[in-house]
Amino acid sequence: MSLPLDSYFTGGQALAVALAIGVAFGWALERSGLGSARKLVGQFYLTDLTVFKVLFTAIVTAMLGTFWLARLGLLDLSRVYVPETHLVPQLTGGLVFGAGFALAGLCPGTSCVAAATGRIDGALVAIGMLCGVLATGLSFTSWRDFYDSGNRGTWTLPELLHLPYGVVVAGVVALALAGFRAAEWVERRS
Amino acid sequence: MTPLSAPRALAGVALVLGVLAAFAGGPGREHPGDSTASTPATAAAQRDADAVTAIDLAQWIRARRPGLQVIDLRAADQFGDYHVPSARNAPGAALDSLRIAVEDTIVLYSESSDQAARAAKLLRGRGYPDAHFLHGGLAAWIEQVMNPILADDASPVAKAEFQRLAELSRYFGGVPRAGVAAGRPPAPATSVPDAVVRLRGRGC
Numbered sequence: 001m002s003l004p005l006d007s008y009f010t011g012g013q014a015l016a017v018a019l020a021i022g023v024a025f026g027w028a029l030e031r032s033g034l035g036s037a038r039k040l041v042g043q044f045y046l047t048d049l050t051v052f053k054v055l056f057t058a059i060v061t062a063m064l065g066t067f068w069l070a071r072l073g074l075l076d077l078s079r080v081y082v083p084e085t086h087l088v089p090q091l092t093g094g095l096v097f098g099a100g101f102a103l104a105g106l107c108p109g110t111s112c113v114a115a116a117t118g119r120i121d122g123a124l125v126a127i128g129m130l131c132g133v134l135a136t137g138l139s140f141t142s143w144r145d146f147y148d149s150g151n152r153g154t155w156t157l158p159e160l161l162h163l164p165y166g167v168v169v170a171g172v173v174a175l176a177l178a179g180f181r182a183a184e185w186v187e188r189r190s
Numbered sequence: 191m192t193p194l195s196a197p198r199a200l201a202g203v204a205l206v207l208g209v210l211a212a213f214a215g216g217p218g219r220e221h222p223g224d225s226t227a228s229t230p231a232t233a234a235a236q237r238d239a240d241a242v243t244a245i246d247l248a249q250w251i252r253a254r255r256p257g258l259q260v261i262d263l264r265a266a267d268q269f270g271d272y273h274v275p276s277a278r279n280a281p282g283a284a285l286d287s288l289r290i291a292v293e294d295t296i297v298l299y300s301e302s303s304d305q306a307a308r309a310a311k312l313l314r315g316r317g318y319p320d321a322h323f324l325h326g327g328l329a330a331w332i333e334q335v336m337n338p339i340l341a342d343d344a345s346p347v348a349k350a351e352f353q354r355l356a357e358l359s360r361y362f363g364g365v366p367r368a369g370v371a372a373g374r375p376p377a378p379a380t381s382v383p384d385a386v387v388r389l390r391g392r393g394c
Contacts, residue, residue: 064207071214082254084276148270156254166211173208177201 026113029054035113037105037121044102047190049183060176067169085155089147104128240310241325244334247297248358251276257294261285263305264328274299274324274331275362285313292318299324299331336364 032054033039042048069075101107106114106125114122140147157172158165194202242250250258251274260277262269269279277299280288290296296318298306306323313321324330338359340352356366 060204064204064211067211067214068207071211071216145270159254159256164212165216166214170208170212173204173211177205180201 025109026116029110029113030117034110035117035119035122037114037119040107040110041102041105045190046186049187052183053180056176056179060173063169063172067165082156086148087150089149100132240307240314240322241303242297242322243325244331245355245358247274247324247331248335248362250295250297252358252361255295257291259288259290259294259296261288261296261298261309262328263298263300263309268301272328274328285309290318294318294320296321297324298322300327301329302327335359335362338364338366340366340368342368 029035033050034054039048039050043051066075066077066080070077097107104111104121104125106122108126108129111122111125111129115126116122157163158168161168163171247260251260258276260274262273262277262279263281264279265281266279269277269281273279278288296310296313298309298313298321300306303323303325306327310321310323326334334355336359338352338355340349344352352366352368356368359366
């Protein structure tokens with residue numbers, strides 16, 4: 001029987017938990033050094049792969065956590081929302097995000113971290129991000145058809161690769177560990 | 191012997207858990223209470239083996255049933271306005287353009303049952319044994335999944351069932367309503383544009 005989290009936390013309590021998780025996330029990003037634009041831009045120039053190592057570590061931790069909690073019956077995985085895949089729109093959004101990240105040296109989350117630690121560039125990027133969100137919302141009706149196009153439904157790696165979930169989990173872990181080794185080799189060479 | 195560093199120890203733990211996952215199979219277990227709800231619509235659908243209820247479809251989508259293909263037969267602009275989550279569009283039952291495996295579970299729907307029922311029969315005739323249609327069409331999805339209603343004189347069994355349906359409804363961004371006065375016609379069902387607005391509130 002899965003943990004009855006929705007009976008422990010209701011309404012405002014759930015929001016408070018979300019706030020606590022958000023603060024912890026920001027703290028972890030800052031302690032990892034990801035509040036610094038120099039460190040973030042190093043990812044694109046392959047001189048400092050901290051972003052890759054921190055985020056891939058988070059992915060592997062969350063993946064193993066949810067897999068094993070579900071396997072042990074403590075988490076009902078069917079209650080975890082997975083967004084639908086819209087292939088071309090999301091690829092386009094990723095490219096736009098990447099270009100902005102490289103230009104600004106910060107992404108939306110790390111801009112908030114940087115702003116919170118008193119960095120002016122972080123504050124300006126966060127303001128720019130909000131302006132972008134506003135412009136997107138105001139112009140949405142004109143490109144909504146593109147936004148909705150290419151719907152592949154809820155598409156997960158096990159479905160794409162026709163492999164059992166556990167095998168995909170093992171593969172991602174192996175990929176991550178190999179990636180971390182490769183990242184250290186690249187950093188030593190740069 | 192040098193002590194193991196924390197990163198290496200954590201890498202070792204991740205490796206062990208990953209290898210064990212490969213032999214553990216899937217992460218989920220069958221959801222208790224995933225059995226088909228007992229409603230008149232369900233009984234009617236069960237008499238027609240080609241039909242599935244909106245509740246069943248919602249449970250299949252949430253459970254990420256392997257090989258599930260949900261196909262919307264309406265026009266592209268109607269599909270763009272609103273569609274069942276994870277559905278793909280095949281306007282006018284133009285199914286040939288879609289990649290569907292013979293072993294897939296296919297659920298077709300339109301505004302009502304008729305067009306989808308005919309398309310499901312056609313697919314079964316073409317050798318797709320697991321082709322179904324959504325009983326009641328998109329209207330049934332909006333009514334039963336997005337806007338389930340509980341009358342205020344409902345029995346304890348019905349109330350317990352409604353709790354389960356309400357959880358399912360919220361997963362899809364629906365608005366379950368309880369305490370509707372018995373004998374009073376329920377408020378008009380949420381329109382398709384309203385359902386779209388609620389769905390757009392999800393995600394990050």
